[in-house]
Amino acid sequence: MSQSTPALRLENIVKTFPGVRALDGVSLEVLPGEVHALMGENGAGKSTLMKVLGGLHQPDEGKIIVSEQLVRMASPLDAKSKGIVFIHQELSLASELTVAENIYLGELPKKRFGLVDWQKLYAQTDEILAKLKVGFNAKTRVGDLSIANQQMVEIARALTVDAKAVIFDEPTASLTDAEKVVLFDVIADLKDHGVGIIYISHRMEEIFKITDRISVLRDGSYRGTLVTAETNEDEITQLMIGRSLDLSRNVNHNELGDTALEVKGLSCGKLYRDISFEVRRGEVVGFYGLVGAGRTEIAETLFGLREPSAGKIFLDGQETRIHSPADAISKGISLVPEDRKGQGLVLGMNCRDNMTLPQVDDLKAGPFVAEGAEVAIFDQYRDRLDIRTPGWKQTVGNLSGGNQQKIVIGKWLSMHPNVLIVDEPTRGIDVGSKSEIHNLIRELAGHGYAVIVISSEMPEVLHVSDRIVAMYSGEIIRTFTSDEVTEDNLIQAISGITPDKAA
Amino acid sequence: MANVTDKTEVRSSGPRESGMNSFNLAGAGRLLARQGILVAFGVFMIGFTLANERFLDPDNIMGVIRSSAILGVMALGVTFVVISGNLDLSVGSMMSFATIVVLDLHDKIGPALAIPGMYAMVLCLGAFIGFLVGYLKLNSLIVTLGMLSAIHGLTLTYSGGKNMDIADKEGTWFSVFGQSDVLGIPVPILLFALVASVLGILLAKTPFGRKVYAVGGNGTAATFSGIRRARVVFTCYLLSAFCVATAGLLQASRSLGSQNTVGQGLELEVLAAVILGGASLLGGSGTIFKTVIGVLILGFIQNGLLLVGLQFYAQYVVTWVIIILAVWLDIAAKRGKLWSPIA
The missing domain is CATH 3.40.50.300 (P-loop containing nucleotide triphosphate hydrolases)
Structure with a gap:
């Protein structure tokens, strides 16, 4: 870690939404060549902070400083042009296009008459891919790549700009162990090139393996920064949830x-x-x-x-x-499926209807759904599982991941499998x-x-x-x-x- | 609190969720966007009233509702199909088929048998579409677009291309559905209200209705909850066919004679009414009540345009401009802003 000026500094960021103080004076400093973990429970404010950094939200108060320059992120494009690059957990690639087209989408090199300069495009792309040591080339169709390799394409895209800081949001969520190794190599490589890295993850083993420092948020406020080598899981957990x-x-x-x-x-x-x-x-x-x-x-x-x-x-x-x-x-037999949003829940439906969905045929008063019985079931499992929601009418899509999962579990427990x-x-x-x-x-x-x-x-x-x-x-x-x-x-x-x- | 208001921390920080978090419109503007369709409707109503005092005349209002009934009944069935996440573009030509068939059978086997006979044939068509979309999982746009043409051909084959007329127009009780009143209210309006009430309760209050929303909202999750998705989709198309048959009955009874193309183009107007009512084409949302509102909005706007002296053909243009505006407002309301770089 070099002792130079921070690649990126966020100072006292405040962001409020109607009824919620989502960020309450959060500060974060990332040095060049540092992997800085950002941790916190769902709802702690990590995503909001990253949206402020990425230009999707404007902060109410506070400063964003990139390489000692005070900046304002007007839009995601603006953030990118200032060297802040996001690698999202959910990928945003066009699967029918080639790797090269995806990497340079929006800025394809052109020849006369506005035609694409394919030779130049493929050459540029292969140059970047060579740095990443990947097993595919510029002409590969993105849809044919594994999730891990698609992530590599996203990273390659990040390398086309002069990145000051790269933000990885749960990058290993869908990777195999072998693929993780490749990803960590790439992160190490970025680090060597003096890029500051923000690494968001819930996985402790990864945090300890690759990060240098850890900043923790809880309930929208900054709880402290720890040096990874000098801390342990227990200390981080204490900071995150206030108990071990x-x-x-x-x-x-x-x-x-x-x-x-x-x-x-x-x-x-x-x-x-x-x-x-x-x-x-x-x-x-x-x-x-x-x-x-x-x-x-x-x-x-x-x-x-x-x-x-x-x-x-x-x-x-x-x-x-x-x-x-x-x-x-x-x-x-009941199954709580692996893909909560895709298989477990109808996100646009309310909590109660989701929970009683498998037994809606059995909960009848005459020909109608017995809504009173449904509410009773919902209340019972809300209390038993400690599901935090204002009421059964709340749309499931608005709950946090943990509460969503509890709805799915409640749904299947109420079937008494x-x-x-x-x-x-x-x-x-x-x-x-x-x-x-x-x-x-x-x-x-x-x-x-x-x-x-x-x-x-x-x-x-x-x-x-x-x-x-x-x-x-x-x-x-x-x-x-x-x-x-x-x-x-x-x-x-x-x-x-x-x-x-x-x- | 933090857990409840977790909108601010939807897990992927991808830009897709930003619509949920945007508060660019102040409260009043937000309400305008949310209720945009009703607001626009109100403006039109006031405008039409100022332009022509006949617009608010009770006879005119009754007339509009009455002439909206056929389209309205069809829209009720299509509402089920749309909420289940599919489309039905075949309802227009299916309505022509129903009308021609019931008129033809009327003279051959008498009205008492003609009506159930026609319902049976139309329900078979609905079952066929339901089988293709529900069980074979074919794309509903392609299937019903194909059926639009195929049923049109079927109708022409059936009629030999000729118009169909009832021989003895004075001596049949068949005209009661389209032409008579009960307690001063035209029968088509009563039938529309009856079907709307029954289907409204079916959709809002029964397990089947709940499953329609689940299948349209997230078909995979519905399957993982033990819902037989194919059966639900199949039933929606049967309901749609039932409504089309009822519309055909009203149409035949009103005119006692018909061309082969009587329902042509209605599929789009029906869809327009459903969308105006606020059902999402992606499935999972909408109600029967909203569809009825959508039907009435469409009917009153078309009537108003006629009364202010707009040429009949120009109506097509204006109607569709209004519908596209309505869809835009609807999407804007969901995003929370009028324009967004992402969907």
Whole structure:
């Protein structure tokens, strides 16, 4: 880290919306060549601060200083021209165009008569791509690239301007471990070139791996800046939520009941093969593996969304076939899907209607929906899950991620399932809500539910599971009890390294 | 508090959500944008009234509602289709088909059998479209655009291209639907009100109605909630066909004779009424009540333009300018500003 002037400084930024003081005098300083983490729960003000920096919001008070120049960000384009570049979590690329066209969109090099100078375009692009050491070229269609490579295109786009600061917003949300390594290399490279980096993430391991300093926001105000090398998770969490979190390994096992779900030799084409496991009442079984290992596909099969090509499913000892989600629900299986916004919720609907959607046919007074009964269900689960919303009429899309996830969980709990499958229960959720959801999962098992938790986060799997099924490339490599499991043997199992059975 | 007002921290900081966070219009302006359609309607009404005192005459008002009834009944069915996230462009030519068929059957098998016979045939068409869009998941724009032409051809084949007339126009009770009054109110208005009430309750109060909103709002999430999406879409097209058959009945009963092209172009006016009412073409929003308002707005504007002496053909132009303005205002209200660089 060089001791030069800051690449970017935000001073006492205040931004109010009707009824809310979203930012209450927040300051942030990013040095050239520094990776600066910005952390805070959902609703803490991170996104608002970044929108102020990106010219989408104008601050009520405060200064933005880029390379010692006081600036005003009039628009996103203006911010870009001043060297502030955003790499968004949700990508904004035109998938039918080539990599080169995407990178230089809006500023394609031209020849006479306004025709595009393709040669120059491809040459320029390949030059940038060479720096990033990627495995595709300027003429590749963006739609053919993996999410990680698409992110590389976004980064390449950032490199075309003289970037003073680059903001990464949850960049690893949809990346595999291998892809993360590439991303971190690129970030290191940017760092070496003296670019200041703001890194927004909820993932502690990444924060500790790549950042130099950490600034924390809570409830719209600045809580402090820590030097990464001199702090620990607990201290950060304390700053973020005002208390510490328990993410230790699960040791409290419930008394187990009968086997609620058993799967024997289940296969589905190339997606997964020969899957056998059982889940007993009172038990949490964690499925851990890389993205694409087949975990979500198994859940989808159990929920009637995919037809298995071979194998048997037993519910309470009875062999059964599951033809559709409606069928799965009637047989007592519930799925909290991995994509909350895409699969879990109708964002434009209110909280109550979302929560009672799977049982709307059963909640009838004569031919009509029994709205009183619906409100009663909503109130019950709002209290039980501590869902923070002004009332059931609130549109779900206006809630924070954590509260949205609780609506989805409430929706499925209110169906009183025998088997509850939760896929990535805390993806994109702040630490406070995360631990509430973890506690809830343990509590549910305590009440005799058979629970399957699919997660890509090792601490989460270790914390909530009684047993852990490790998957690699469509196969179960090994099933661990929570006494046997260590981080090392778990990583080995999911990386496809031949496991030492005796370990 | 922080959790409730989380609009300020929608997770992706992408610009797409900025519409939600924008407060560029002050309260009054915001209200104008939100209620823009009603405000514009009010301005038109005042203008028409000043221009021609006959506009507010009870006879004129009754006349407008009465002549809007056919379009209105069709719009009720299309409202279901649009809320479920699809389109129905076949309703115009389907209405022609219904009219021709019921007039033809009237003389062949008598009105008492002709009416159920016509309903059955039109419902079959609706079921076919519902099957293609719901179960085969074909794009509704393509399917119903194709059906617009196909049904037109079917009608012409059926009639041999000739106009259809009832032989004995004086001696049939068939004219009660289109021409008589009950308690001083024309039957078409009563039927429109009846169908609107039943469908309004169906949409707002029953599990089926809830599922229509869910399927249109987020079809994937609806499927993940155990809703049989194909069945819901299928039923919406059946409802639409039922409404079209009713409109055909009204049309046939009113004129007791018809050309093959009587419903031509109505599909767009119907869609216009639904959009004027504020239903989103993306699905998931809209109500029967709003559609009725949309139908009346369209009817009164067209009537007003006639009364101020605008040439009939020029109406097409003005009507569509108004509709496009309405859609713009509607989108502006959702964005919270009149113009935005992003959708």
